[in-house]
Amino acid sequence: MGRRRAFDEDEVVRAAVGLFAGRAFDGVSVDDLVTHLGVHRNSLYKTFGSKRGLYLAALRRHLAEDVHPLVCALAAAADAATALRLVTSADLGLLLLAAVERAPADEEVAAEVTAALASVDQAIAGALGIPADLAAALTAAALGVVLRGNPDGVGTALTRRLDPLH
Incomplete structure (x- = not known):
């Protein structure tokens, strides 16, 4: 009979989300994981x-705990400005890093990222009663604002331009 696990898998995955979101997959070594997560290599x-297995568990945790609640909130958004504010204020760091760093090289990560972004688009389209392509453009605009580091800027020119949607 094997020894009992000396760590809480849930806590390790949660901590790994933060580590991968802060440094990306390629920026985290196995030694970093061992040191920062307090888990023996074996x-x-x-x-x-x-x-990679831990990374996928962390990405899925991030999608479940950060992206899924965003999708639920977006489904109830009253207008484009609210939807944009929700997206720009959400913790999407690991999703965005996964999209640019891992998805091009890893089909499983690409599928997770694609499904997550599609669910954001669908929630926006449903809440605002707009076509899917326009919802995707709103998602892209909001994520662009996040990537440029100006989430507060969403409340100004962009939302004023989108107000005619409602």
Whole structure:
């Protein structure tokens, strides 16, 4: 009979979300994981299979705990300005890093990212009663604002231009 696990898998995955969101997949070594998560190398491999396995668990956790609640809130958005504010104020760091760093090289990550962004688009389209392509453009605009580091700027010119939608 094997030894009992000396760590809480849930806590490790949650901590890994922060580590990968702050430094990206390629910026985190297995030694970093061992040091920052307090998990022995053998336990990490036994539980998650690899660094990639832990990354996928962390990405899925991020999608469940950060992106899914955003989608639920977006489904109830009253107008474009509210939808934009919701997207720009959400914690989407790991999703955005996954989209640019891992998705081009990893089909499984690409599928997770694509599904998450599609759910954001669908929630916006449904809430605002607009076509899917316009909802995707709103999502892209909001994410662009986040990437440029100006989420407060959404409340000005962009939302004024979108107000005629309602």
